[in-house]
Amino acid sequence: MSKIDQQLFSAHEHALEKEYETCPQCGQSLQVKNSQHGPFLGCSAYPECDFKRPLQQHGDITKVLTGSSCPLCQHELALKQGRYGMFVGCTQFPECQHIASLSQATATDIACPNCKSGHLVQRKSRFGKLFYACDSYPKCKYAVNEPPVAQPCPECDWPILTVKKTAAGKRLVCPQKQCKYKSEPI
Template sequence: MSKIDPKLFSAHEHALEKEYDVCPKCGGELQHRNSKSGPFLGCSQYPSCDYSRALHQQDHSLDKVLPGTECPECGEELMLRQGRYGMFIGCSAFPSCQHIESAQPQAQSTPEINCPSCNKGKLAARQSRYGKTFYACNAYPKCSYAVNDQPIAKPCPDCGWKLLVIKKTAAGKREVCPQKSCSYKSAPLVEI
């Protein structure tokens, strides 16, 4: 049996010892660190040396100018950008102009239905932070009425509530009263 040469495994030349580069400011070793904005490399001599750099470079190749568009606030061209919460449209003159808008297609327009709670606002389609559509009163801070399913302007035949919602069930789509105290459900709707 052959003997293994111990020089191959000397501690000072081990492959995992110098995992990262050296600090360009002070010559100390860079270490893998984590923060709320993601992983980064930081100097082991911290706090006397505050050098750090991102572990992964930001990819701004997704930023595309939208030709023929104009910012409603400053008149510069708009850009499609990748942000922390997904794609959005923003002004190319950022940071001097802070205009942004959603890149998501707007939900299909629903007929104007009066809010049954305040009788002043209209129910409008909105999107939650998870991408689900819900319908809420557009007089929001004063009225917080909202339903998860698409409303229709028909009063409930059982309790008289001013609207019904279309709910998908195992039997098909049904008109349902959104009031918790009412259990009205129509027969399954026939789709044409």
């Protein structure tokens, strides 16, 4: 058997232990604990003390955008890391609640078939999937998952059709659930 240097293992164990601050409620040390939602800092005196805090703070300022101003309070805006990715928010949070998304919606020239006053725009969900929704949201909540085409359905006269990819190829499909129209592969 070869000899194992025990100092290597003890040095590694000490590197994993990180010093955290004390609990603001009871003064005991805080420990890294795990839950189904991920790691967090919790009081070592649990269950007597129930203090807990996320390991990573959301909404942390990554970079202040100099020269920009909040439309609500005229303070500077900042690039922040949030729960669903990067966004722009006011530096005076929580007093000022202004936020803006970094992604721009891509407009189409197709009128919304539901409200007939808005247009469909391409958006991205928090999971990265593209969808097409009315730009009059929240007044109109119409949305489709496939790219729309400004062509009426020959069966039900719905103002748009969508392009759906199937095993046979791309087809024009009516987005109305009760209508079963599908074109021949394109």
